[in-house]
Amino acid sequence: PVEVIENGFDPELFATVASVQQGIFTLAYTGNLTLSVQNPSPVLQAMDLLLRRGVVPPGGIELVCYGPTAEQINAALPGAMNSLPIRLHPLVPHRQIAAVQQASSVLLLLTVTGQKGVLTGKLFDYLGAGRPILAVPDDDGDVASLLRHTGAGLTANTPEQIARVLADWYGQWQKTGQIQLPRNEEAIAYYSRRNQAKRLARMLDSLVTSNDSV
Secondary structure (H helix, E strand, O other): OOOOOOOOEOHHHHHOOOOOOOOOEEEEEEOOOOOOOOOOHHHHHHHHHHHHOOOOOOOOEEEEEEOOOHHHHHHHOOOHHHHOOEEEEOOOOHHHHHHHHHOOOEEEEEOOOOOOOOOOHHHHHHHHHOOOEEEEOOOOOHHHHHHHHHOOEEEOOOHHHHHHHHHHHHHHHHHHOOOOOOOOHHHHHOOEHHHHHHHHHHHHHHHHHHHHHO
16 A cells, blocks of 8 residues: 655744734745746736736735746746736745745745646645645646645636636735635644654554564
8 A cells, every 4th residue: 555645844934933914915936936837927917917907906916936037927928027016036045935925915836737746845835834825727636635625725727717816815805914714724734744754653653563463
């Protein structure tokens, strides 16, 4: 039999960071961007729709990226750096990224196009940060399943779908400063590195016991 032990998040990394929401509806993407397998264009187009339709006022939303370059953003959607509210930063240490994630309104996960079962370390850090996760596109696989099981976020594919999700979340955030999701804290805690280590220890104990009994 095969048993998979997923990556996880360190609760202590996030417990020591003060959770301070920004005064602007902030989408955060943290980490490297590989345009050959990840496509931010639908998200950029969705932001453009929200602004052009007046769903979000000018200055009311921004995309903050730690890792991607201006060249990559403009390659995904020509002119995006000039027409959309986007702030770019270089990669920073893990603990600093944890603070960025917790201070954001929404955490953007760009899934690997055409591949199922790719659960990146970023996804688990996003779980630990406790902010709503928007995965684009729906991988119809393990990422979507994990988000449904934990209630930690949603998936979307097209600019219109993404715009609808963001419009709903923006409306909630504007009224209360919070976004309500059916988070299953027990299911999320399952993915802490402490719990994953316990699972590994139990597996190793069972193997030792099985070998001893042979």
